[in-house]
Amino acid sequence: MASPVSTSAAPSSSREVTRYVAIAGNPNCGKSTIFNALTGLRQKVGNYPGVTVEKKTGRFFGSHGEAMELLDLPGSYSLQVRSPDEAVARDVLLGRQADTPRPDAIICVVDASNLERNLYLVAQMLELNIPIVVALNMVDVAEKNGVVIDIMALREKLGVPVIAMVATKGVGLIELRQAVSRSPLPPPTIWTQMPIVLEREVMGLARQLPVAPDIARAEALLLLTLHEAALDEVTHHDRAIIEATKAAQQRLGTAGIDPISAPVDARYDWIGQVCAAAHHTGDSHFAASVSDKVDGWLTHRVWGWVAFLGMMALMFFCIFTVAQVPMDWIKDGSDWLGKWVTDHLPESDLRGLLTDGVIAGVGGVVVFLPQILILYFFLGILEDTGYMARAAFIMDRLMSKAGLHGKSFIPMLSSFACAIPGIMATRTIENRKDRLVTILVAPLMSCSARLPVYSLMIAVLIPGHSAMQKAGIMLCMYLLGIFVAFGMAWVFKRKLLKGETPMLLLEMPPYRMPSWKGVALRMWERSGLFMRRAGTVILALSVLLWALATYPKPSDPKATPSEALAQSFAGRMGHAIEPAIKPLGYDWKIGIGLIGSFAAREVFVGTMSIVYSVESKDKEDIAPLRDTMTNEKRNDGSPMFTPLVCIGLMVFYVLAMQCISTVAVVRRETNSWRWPLFQIFYMTGLAWAGAFIVYQGGKLLGFH
Amino acid sequence: MQTASHKPTYTLARARVGERLRVVTICPDCPECLRLRELGFQDRVEVRKVADGAAIICSIMGMRVAIGRDLGEHVRVEKIAA
Numbered sequence: 196m197a198s199p200v201s202t203s204a205a206p207s208s209s210r211e212v213t214r215y216v217a218i219a220g221n222p223n224c225g226k227s228t229i230f231n232a233l234t235g236l237r238q239k240v241g242n243y244p245g246v247t248v249e250k251k252t253g254r255f256f257g258s259h260g261e262a263m264e265l266l267d268l269p270g271s272y273s274l275q276v277r278s279p280d281e282a283v284a285r286d287v288l289l290g291r292q293a294d295t296p297r298p299d300a301i302i303c304v305v306d307a308s309n310l311e312r313n314l315y316l317v318a319q320m321l322e323l324n325i326p327i328v329v330a331l332n333m334v335d336v337a338e339k340n341g342v343v344i345d346i347m348a349l350r351e352k353l354g355v356p357v358i359a360m361v362a363t364k365g366v367g368l369i370e371l372r373q374a375v376s377r378s379p380l381p382p383p384t385i386w387t388q389m390p391i392v393l394e395r396e397v398m399g400l401a402r403q404l405p406v407a408p409d410i411a412r413a414e415a416l417l418l419l420t421l422h423e424a425a426l427d428e429v430t431h432h433d434r435a436i437i438e439a440t441k442a443a444q445q446r447l448g449t450a451g452i453d454p455i456s457a458p459v460d461a462r463y464d465w466i467g468q469v470c471a472a473a474h475h476t477g478d479s480h481f482a483a484s485v486s487d488k489v490d491g492w493l494t495h496r497v498w499g500w501v502a503f504l505g506m507m508a509l510m511f512f513c514i515f516t517v518a519q520v521p522m523d524w525i526k527d528g529s530d531w532l533g534k535w536v537t538d539h540l541p542e543s544d545l546r547g548l549l550t551d552g553v554i555a556g557v558g559g560v561v562v563f564l565p566q567i568l569i570l571y572f573f574l575g576i577l578e579d580t581g582y583m584a585r586a587a588f589i590m591d592r593l594m595s596k597a598g599l600h601g602k603s604f605i606p607m608l609s610s611f612a613c614a615i616p617g618i619m620a621t622r623t624i625e626n627r628k629d630r631l632v633t634i635l636v637a638p639l640m641s642c643s644a645r646l647p648v649y650s651l652m653i654a655v656l657i658p659g660h661s662a663m664q665k666a667g668i669m670l671c672m673y674l675l676g677i678f679v680a681f682g683m684a685w686v687f688k689r690k691l692l693k694g695e696t697p698m699l700l701l702e703m704p705p706y707r708m709p710s711w712k713g714v715a716l717r718m719w720e721r722s723g724l725f726m727r728r729a730g731t732v733i734l735a736l737s738v739l740l741w742a743l744a745t746y747p748k749p750s751d752p753k754a755t756p757s758e759a760l761a762q763s764f765a766g767r768m769g770h771a772i773e774p775a776i777k778p779l780g781y782d783w784k785i786g787i788g789l790i791g792s793f794a795a796r797e798v799f800v801g802t803m804s805i806v807y808s809v810e811s812k813d814k815e816d817i818a819p820l821r822d823t824m825t826n827e828k829r830n831d832g833s834p835m836f837t838p839l840v841c842i843g844l845m846v847f848y849v850l851a852m853q854c855i856s857t858v859a860v861v862r863r864e865t866n867s868w869r870w871p872l873f874q875i876f877y878m879t880g881l882a883w884a885g886a887f888i889v890y891q892g893g894k895l896l897g898f899h
Numbered sequence: 900m901q902t903a904s905h906k907p908t909y910t911l912a913r914a915r916v917g918e919r920l921r922v923v924t925i926c927p928d929c930p931e932c933l934r935l936r937e938l939g940f941q942d943r944v945e946v947r948k949v950a951d952g953a954a955i956i957c958s959i960m961g962m963r964v965a966i967g968r969d970l971g972e973h974v975r976v977e978k979i980a981a
Contacts, residue, residue, distance in 0.1 A: 592953030699967035
C-alpha cells in the first residue's frame with residue numbers, strides 16, 4: 196500500500212522566508228510534535244526511536260508574522276553519526292546538503308525527563324556556531340519523576356534561551372515562537388573546553404580544512420573522533436586532510452590523550468557542571484519503577500513471547516469480530532448499488548462495466564476497510580505505548596541467529612502496516628549490509644494489503660467456523676511471514692551480504708498512554724489513503740481487468756459466459772500461465788487473479804470478483820464472492836477451492852512481492868534496480884515453492 | 900580485575916538483574932562503545948540492570964537502553980551497596 200512518506204509540502208505562502216530553522220534533538224524527544232504544532236502539519240509521531248528518518252519541511256510564522264522555513268530533522272544522539280538517518284541531521288547542520296541551506300537557527304529539543312543524556316547533543320550543537328533555542332520538552336513527565344529543573348540556571352549555564360514545554364498540550368509554544376522570532380538571534384557564546392593539547396590539535400586541523408571558518412572547529416573535532424576505518428571512508432575531504440587527521444591522532448596518543456573518547460569525556464564533565472547547577476533529582480530513578488516491572492514481564496524470555504503472540508491473536512480476533520458489522524454494511528451498500536444500476540440501465544457494455552468492473556472490483560476491496568482500520572488501531576497503540584522497542588528486544592535472540600540484531604525488527608514490525616514506511620525505517624540501521632538485508636526481507640512481513648486476500652481465503656476455507664479459528668489461521672500467516680523473513684535474512688547474511696553481526700544498542704522508550712487523538716488521526720489518514728487508492732489504482736485496474744475479461748466478445752452469440760471469459764484477453768493470459776501454476780492446484784481463472792494483482796496484491800480480491808461476476812449466469816443474483824468461490828468446480832466436477840488450494844494461495848501471498856510501490860521505494864533506497872529486481876525474483880520463486888509444497892506435499896499426505 | 904576501592908568488578912553482561920552498579924571502564928576500541936559513552940556510560944556513572952536475556956536492558960540516567968550481551972561484555976562494572 197502507498198504510504199505518506201514523501202517530504203511534506205509547505206503550505207503555500209507568498210511571503211518570503213526570513214529564516215531557516217532546524218528542529219534537532221535525540222530520537223523520541225518530541226521534535227515532530229513541536230514541528231506539527233508550529234506548522235499545523237501532520238507529520239507522523241510515535242513512541243519509538245526512528246519515526247522520522249528523513250528531513251521534513253514546513254512553514255510557520257514568527258510572533259510578528261515573519262515567514263520561516265522549518266526543517267524537522269531525524270533524531271540523533273550525536274553528530275558522530277552511526278546510521279543514514281543521523282547522517283541527514285549532521286549534514287544539514289554542517290551545511291553539507293546541497294539542496295538545503297545551512298540553518299539560521301536550531302530549535303534543539305531536549306527531553307527534560309532525561310536531561311543529562313540529551314545535553315550531550317546540545318553540547319555538540321553549541322560548537323556549531325549557529326544560534327540555538329533549547330526547547331525543554333516534557334517538563335510534566337520530569338516533574339512526575341521527581342526531577343526539578345531550574346530554567347534560569349540552565350539558561351545561564353548554556354548561554355542560550357531555554358523554553359519549558361509540554362508540546363503535546365501546546366504549553367510553551369508561544370514562548371518558543373517568540374524566542375525563535377527574536378532578531379538578531381546571537382550565536383552561542385559558551386561551549387565545551389577540550390583539554391589544551393586536544394584543543395591545539397583541533398585548531399591546527401581546523402585551519403587546514405576547506406570549510407567556512409565558523410564550522411571549521413566542529414568539523415575538525417568530528418574528524419579527530421573518527422576511528423581509523425571510518426576515517427578511510429571519509430569522502431568529503433581529500434586524502435591530505437585524512438593523513439593530517441591521522442597524524443594529529445597519533446600525536447595525541449603519544450601525549451596520553453585518546454582523541455576518540457576525550458571529547459566525549461570533556462562534554463560530560465561540562466554537562467555534570469550544568470546539571471549540578473540546574474538539575475535536581477532524587478534517588479528515585481534508581482529504584483525499580485512500574486515500567487521496570489512491566490519490562491520484566493514483556494521482555495521475559497518466555498512471558499515476552501506469550502505477550503507478543505497474545506497481542507497478535509487479540510488483534511486478529513478483533514479483526515474478525517468487531518469488523519464484521521461494518522463490513523456487512525459496506526457489502527450491503529455495494530450490492531444495493533449494483534442492483535440499482537442493473538435495474539436502471541439497459542443491458543449493455545456500460546452496465547457490465549459499472550456492475551462487474553467498477554462495483555465488483557472496487558467494492559470487493561473497499562469492503563475490507565474496517566479490518567484495515569482495526570489493524571491500524573492496534574499498530575497505533577503498539578507504537579504509542581512504547582511496545583515496538585520491547586518487541587524488537589524479545590526478537591533479538593532470533594534475529595541474532597539470522598545475523599541481524601533486534602533493531603532490524605522495528606522496520607519489520609512497521610511493515611505489518613505497509614512495507615514502504617518499514618523500508619524507510621531501515622535508515623536507522625547503522626550497517627549498510629544489514630540495512631540491505633532488512634530491506635530485502637521486510638516485504639515478507641504481512642502488510643495490510645494482504646489482509647483482504649487472507650480474509651477472503653479464510654472465509655472460503657472455513658466459512659462456518661468461529662472468529663477464534665479464523666484469527667488463528669490469520670496469526671499463522673503472519674508468523675509464517677516473520678519466520679521466512681528470518682530464514683531469508685540468515686541465507687542472505689551467509690551467502691550474499693556476509694558480515695559480522697553488529698552489537699545491539701537500542702534506547703527503550705518509556706511506557707506511555709497512547710494518544711487516542713494520534714491513533715484516530717493515523718486511522719483517518721490511512722483510511723483516506725486506502726480510499727484514494729481504491730478510487731485510483733484499484734478502480735483503473737478493475738476497469739482494465741473488466742475490459743480484458745470482456746473483450747474480445749465471442750463470435751458465437753450462444754457461447755456461455757464461461758466460454759466467453761475463456762477466450763477473452765484475460766482468459767488467454769490465464770491460460771498462458773496455467774502450465775506454471777497447475778502444479779500449485781490453480782486453474783487459469785486464479786491465474787488471472789495472480790496476474791491482475793502483480794502491481795497491488797489486494798487487487799486479487801477485486802479480480803476474483805470481476806472474473807466471477809463476468810462469468811455469472813444470473814445477473815440478478817449477487818451471491819457473495821465467498822459462496823461463488825466455494826461452489827466453483829474443476830472440469831472433473833471436484834471443488835476448485837479445496838483446503839490445500841486456499842492455504843496454498845495464502846502462502847503464495849505471504850511470500851510474493853506483488854507490490855509495485857514497494858519496488859519503487861526499494862529502487863530509491865538502494866539507488867539501483869539490481870536489488871528490487873532480485874527481490875521480485877526471489878520472492879516470486881519463494882511464493883511458488885511455498886504454494887507447491889503446500890499443495891503437492893498435502894496431497895502426498897492424503898489431504899485434498 | 901580490581902579497582903582502587905578493591906571491590907570486585909565484572910562485566911555488565913554478567914551482573915544480576917536488579918543490581919545497582921557503577922561503571923568502572925568501557926572498552927575504548929569499538930564504535931559501539933563510543934556510542935555507549937555518548938549515551939552516558941561514563942566511568943563512575945551508576946547503572947541498574949533491568950532485564951536479562953539474549954540482550955540486556957539497563958537503566959542509566961533515567962533512561963533505559965537495550966544492549967547486546969556481547970556489547971555488555973565490553974562494560975566493566977562494580978556493585979554499589981544497596
